Every structure is written in C-alpha cells, then in structure tokens.
C-alpha cells in the first residue's frame with residue numbers, strides 16, 4: 001500500500017522537508033499580570049523547528065548517524081525505544097499508567113504560551129505512547145494501530161516528535177499536578193535520544209555535549225583561554241576593589257574547595273556579576289578555593305537526552321579534577337540543571353565521596369555555603385547597598401523540582417531566599433502559583449536556549465513575565481534574582497523583549513557581591 | 525428457578541474462571557514488569573521527604589486523598605475521588621456474596637449502598653461529560669477512555685437496577701452460584717457439560733458480564749495505574765541522593781563503588 005505513491009524521495013529527503021528550520025520572528029504576549037489558559041489552536045507552533053546538527057566529525061564523535069535520517073530508521077528507532085523502555089522504569093511506567101485525566105493539560109508554560117495542543121504535557125507524551133501501544137503491547141502487535149489508539153511509524157510521526165519534543169524544557173511542572181507523578185521530562189529525554197539514534201540530532205544541544213566532552217566546557221574554551229578569562233576577571237576585581245589579594249584561583253592543588261560553575265559565568269552578562277560574588281564570599285570567609293581548567297564547566301547537557309554515557313563523561317571531569325587537586329569539598333555555583341546532575345546523579349555515577357570532607361554535604365550548593373556563613377555572622381553585610389532594588393526570586397525549575405538542599409525537602413526554596421534576605425532589605429515573592437514547586441520555567445531550559453528556538457522561548461517565557469509584571473505593578477519589584485546560568489541568559493533577553501530593562505535580571509550572588517563589606521572581618 | 529440452558533451456564537462458568545485468572549495473573553505480571561525495570565537515577569520530585577517514612581506519608585496522601593491531583597482543578601479532584609471511593613466501598617460490599625458468614629461491617633454498609641451507587645454514577649457522568657466539554661481533555665481523549673468509562677457506567681447502572689423490582693435477583697441463588705463455582709465441581713463442571721447454573725436474571729447476567737469484561741481488560745489498559753502508582757519513581761524514591769548512594773543497576777562500574 002505504501003508503494004502506491006511512487007516517489008524517489010528517500011526517508012531523509014522527506015523528513016528534511018518536514019523539519020526544515022525557518023527563521024520566525026516571535027511576538028511577545030501582552031502583559032496583564034495574569035496567566036490565562038488559552039483555547040487550543042491546532043498547529044500553532046508546528047512550524048517552529050530546531051536546527052539539526054550537520055557537522056560530521058561531531059556526530060561521529062557522539063556516535064550518532066552523520067548523514068541525516070538513516071535508511072533503515074524504523075528498525076533502529078524501535079530498537080532504541082526498546083532499550084529506553086528496558087533501561088528506564090520511569091519511561092516504561094509512564095507509558096502505561098497515564099489515564100489522560102487532563103490534570104496536566106494547562107500546566108505547561110509552552111502550552112500556555114502557544115496554545116498548541118501538542119504542548120499539553122499529556123499530548124506530548126501521547127506522541128510516544130501511540131508508538132508504544134502499536135509496537136510494544138501485544139494487542140497492538142496483534143491487531144494493529146487502530147484498535148489500540150496507536151500509530152504506525154512514518155516520517156510524519158518523526159516530524160511531530162522532532163517538533164514537540166524540542167518544545168519541552170523538561171521542567172517537570174506537569175509532574176507536580178499529575179496524580180501519579182508522570183514526569184514528561186523523562187519521556188522527552190528518551191524521545192530525543194531515540195531521534196538521535198536515527199539521525200535527527202539537534203544542533204545547539206549536541207554541539208555543547210561535544211564541546212563539554214572533548215574540550216571541557218560548553219563554550220569550547222581551551223584551558224589557556226579559561227586561565228586567561230579568569231585572570232582577566234581577577235585583575236578587574238583587584239583593580240576595582242583595590243584589594244590585592246582577592247583572587248580567582250585556578251588549578252591550585254591542595255585548595256580546600258573545588259568550585260564548579262557554568263562557563264558562562266566567566267564573562268557573560270549578568271553571569272559574571274555572580275562570579276565576583278563567589279570570589280568575594282570565599283575571600284571574606286578565608287577559605288581557600290580553586291576553579292579547574294579540566295572541570296571548567298558545571299553544566300551537563302548530557303542530562304537532556306537520556307544518554308547516560310554522555311552525561312557521565314561530562315560529569316567525570318569534575319570528579320577527576322577533585323581528586324587531582326586533592327580538594328576537601330566540591331561546591332557548585334548558580335545553575336539549575338548542573339545542580340541536579342551534581343547533587344542527584346554524581347553520587348550514583350562517581351560516588352561514594354569518601355575522599356571529601358564528611359562534615360559538609362557532598363557536593364554542596366553555593367547558596368548552602370553562603371547562607372551558612374551569613375548565619376554564623378562570618379560575613380559583614382551592608383544591606384543598604386541593595387536598597388535600590390526590590391527583589392523577587394525565580395525558582396529555577398531544575399532546582400525547585402529537584403533534590404533537597406540543606407537536608408530539608410524544601411531547602412531549595414528557603415536557602416536561596418535566605419541568602420537574598422540576608423543581603424537585601426526588600427524582598428517580595430511572585431504569586432504562589434508561579435514559584436517554588438509550581439515555578440514556571442524561564443522558557444529556555446534543557447536545550448532550548450539556541451537562537452533557533454527564539455519563537456518558543458518568547459512564548460514559553462510568558463507565564464514568568466506575567467508573574468514578574470504582577471509584582472512589579474503591586475510592589476515595585478525591579479530585580480529578578482536567579483540561580484541558573486540558562487535562566488540568566490534567557491531572562492536577560494526576555495525582559496527587554498517584554499518591555500523591561502535587561503539589568504533587572506541577575507544572580508543571587510550578584511546581590512551578595514554588592515552588599516558584602518570586604519576586609520572588615522569580625523571573627524569567624 | 526428457570527433454566528437458561530446449558531450453554532449459557534457453560535459460558536458464564538468458563539468466563540468467570542478465565543476472567544479471574546487473567547486479571548490476577550495479568551495484574552501481577554504487569555507489576556512484576558514494572559518492578560523489574562531498573563530505575564538508573566534518583567528522580568523524586570519536591571516536596572519529597574528525605575526519609576522513607578516521609579515518602580510513605582506522601583504516597584499515602586496521594587492514594588487516600590489524591591493530594592497531587594488536588595493541586596490542579598478541584599472539579600476533577602473531587603469527582604475523581606468520589607468515583608474511586610464509592611467504587612471501593614461498593615466492591616467491599618460485594619464481599620457478602622463470597623464470605624460466609626457475612627461480617628457485621630459489610631452488613632451495615634447495606635443502608636448506604638444505594639446512595640453510594642447513585643453518587644458513583646453521578647461522578648462517572650461528570651467524568652464522561654468533561655471529556656466532551658473541556659476542549660483540552662477532548663483533544664487527548666482516546667476511544668479507550670470512553671470504553672473504560674462506559675463499561676463502569678454499565679456496571680453501575682445494572683447494579684443500581686438490581687436494587688429495584690422487578691430486576692432484583694434471587695440473592696440466595698446468586699450466593700449459591702458463586703459458592704458452587706469455586707468448588708471442585710464448579711471448577712471443572714463446564715468441561716464435562718455439568719456447569720453450575722447461573723441465576724436466570726438478565727440484569728444480573730449483564731452486570732456479571734460487564735464486571736468480567738472489566739477484569740479481563742484491566743491488566744492491559746491504563747487501569748494499571750492502580751498498581752503502577754506505587755512504582756512511580758518521582759513519588760517512591762527518597763530525597764537523599766547526596767547522603768545515600770543510589771546504584772544504577774546497569775552501570776556496571778557503579779557497583780564496584782568507585783570508578784573515578
């Protein structure tokens with residue numbers, strides 16, 4: 001039957017046409033301060049595609065097909081899917097137990113922003129479930145796709161997957177409201193790896209996985225460049241503060257702390273302001289620390305694609321560096337998904353951490369570290385230095401819906417807020433529906449930060465922008481404090497897009513940097 | 525009592541036995557499948573407790589009062605809860621057909637059985653209607669979702685009908701049927717053309733038929749959420765990844781402890 005339309009197009013030709021990337025100029029939503037659920041509008045974001053990776057060397061290195069969609073893709077696709085189903089209980093279980101109750105349908109920022117029904121979490125997951133029911137359940141195998149609400153594999157199905165699994169930021173908000181905790185992020189991660197295996201590889205994300213594995217950081221900076229960049233920051237800091245011994249040490253063996261942070265912190269704005277903050281905190285606490293050229297990246301994009309090997313390879317650099325530099329503690333800077341991999345997965349991949357000091361959490365978050373110092377009175381703070389700002393905080397989704405901080409299930413909400421309140425006089429939270437466990441993603445997480453994803457980034461940022469504009473109106477808020485490098489990059493771009501000043505987005509340690517009084521130490 | 529004929533008897537004998545077998549074996553097999561699939565990484569979701577007892581409490585909240593669901597729309601939460609718990613109580617009430625003597629607490633459920641049945645039916649109707657009227661839910665609804673709802677609505681309606689004349693079945697005959705069905709004669713009678721007689725009440729037979737269909741359908745459908753929830757890694761893992769090392773069963777290097 002399939003042969004009826006005689007065509008010479010190869011599967012790759014067909015798919016390339018379907019997933020063709022085109023530059024689209026997005027329009028931001030009107031700001032009302034309210035987040036309304038839109039009516040569904042079919043195909044609203046179907047044309048928003050991400051770019052594919054074409055660099056053959058990189059593809060070969062990553063172990064993915066280098067010439068686009070492979071001819072025998074169906075076979076490979078199903079084999080990979082089978083592997084995912086057998087390696088991840090999350091994926092298998094979530095295929096089976098969704099009742100399509102619809103509780104999650106209005107919970108995704110990308111649905112709220114676009115109205116495209118495939119951006120409803122359950123509809124996104126059903127894209128995979130349809131294939132699952134057809135090929136992996138026995139009624140499907142016996143009676144075909146019709147009876148089981150399934151679908152036969154076609155290039156069109158691939159295009160739907162490619163489109164909508166790259167319009168999910170794996171933020172896990174949907175999972176909070178699901179009666180069974182179905183985590184669409186797990187399904188998206190698996191789907192992306194299945195797409196990778198047949199040759200549909202996303203450019204932005206995989207270039208970074210490649211660079212992080214081979215060069216050591218997402219920006220592809222060679223060790224010398226890292227050293228130069230950090231020396232430059234150090235010079236700046238010393239000059240500005242007129243303090244000669246404030247440092248940003250690199251590769252210093254025997255330091256107490258190995259500090260890892262996203263490489264964007266080295267010079268991107270506003271990220272670098274937080275780097276000043278970290279340096280000041282370490283300086284004032286009198287704790288020796290070092291960064292590492294080997295572990296010059298905290299971020300780990302391997303997480304985004306359910307490719308354990310990629311993730312592990314990137315993560316290994318941190319633990320190798322920790323051993324080589326003989327540090328006692330590993331502390332992570334401000335980054336959402338980095339923190340999730342570092343805190344939740346490192347121990348599985350590279351634990352146990354007997355070589356680190358058991359007195360501290362292993363590894364530790366910079367906010368845990370700073371709050372502890374603040375609580376002990378080890379830092380002298382002049383809160384009035386931050387009196388020009390009224391601060392609110394965006395809970396980064398990977399932190400907020402990830403693991404404990406400070407040993408408490410909700411420490412990840414209280415600890416960064418504790419730091420902010422410790423250095424600022426005025427703090428206001430955004431509406432409850434938009435923070436803490438219910439936080440809305442910034443709109444660019446988990447591989448959506450590339451320029452090609454701008455339409456979905458602008459639309460997906462809508463809920464956060466509405467919430468921000470609400471407290472701006474009610475309380476005069478003018479600073480959006482962040483603890484994630486991707487959030488910083490995304491929101492410092494979205495604020496101007498939605499008509500706010502770009503400088504209103506910045507890191508929590510940017511506020512610390514402003515308020516900390518250096519030198520005047522009164523007993524630790 | 526009227527006799528429906530040996531073939532109807534045989535059919536119901538065989539169907540009851542197979543349905544029960546398929547349900548029990550299928551359900552257990554699916555749970556075994558879930559349990560046997562490894563979970564490589566810790567993915568519990570906040571606000572997840574840092575202790576096992578805390579995790580137990582959270583899961584109890586999800587099971588008993590649908591806590592996660594309560595965070596979203598209240599209509600779905602309340603109707604969903606009412607449906608599940610009226611259903612549960614009514615299933616327990618049915619124990620009186622299978623247990624001798626009937627415990628007092630089951631007898632005492634008798635007074636509320638009918639109101640509960642009506643409440644359950646109302647909840648089911650609301651759940652069905654929202655699959656039409658809410659455009660988002662309509663978009664994701666599959667024919668299978670209506671099938672499950674209609675099946676259970678059919679069971680509820682026939683169940684309620686039997687509370688009224690002239691549909692009331694002969695309770696003694698019903699009890700006798702189930703009792704005999706699970707004796708040696710009942711197990712094999714159908715094979716040698718000596719099936720147990722089914723009570724000749726059309727409403728009862730429809731009710732029984734629908735229930736058996738539900739049992740057969742159960743393990744192969746979304747209804748497996750009933751057992752599957754307990755294996756959900758975002759809900760059943762303890763939130764202590766830094767303190768207690770989780771082993772990935774298929775990362776052979778992790779088992780040796782240190783692979784740095």
Ligand code: SF4
Nearest residue numbers: 098100101102104178
């Ligand atoms: S809330 Fe959970 S069960 Fe309900 S439709 Fe969404 S994923 Fe499925």
Ligand code: SF4
Nearest residue numbers: 108168169171172174
């Ligand atoms: S994980 Fe986040 S982005 Fe993905 S479907 Fe769920 S709510 Fe949407």
Ligand code: SF4
Nearest residue numbers: 336397442445486487
């Ligand atoms: S960038 Fe921030 S909010 Fe956005 S996905 Fe990452 S952690 Fe979530």
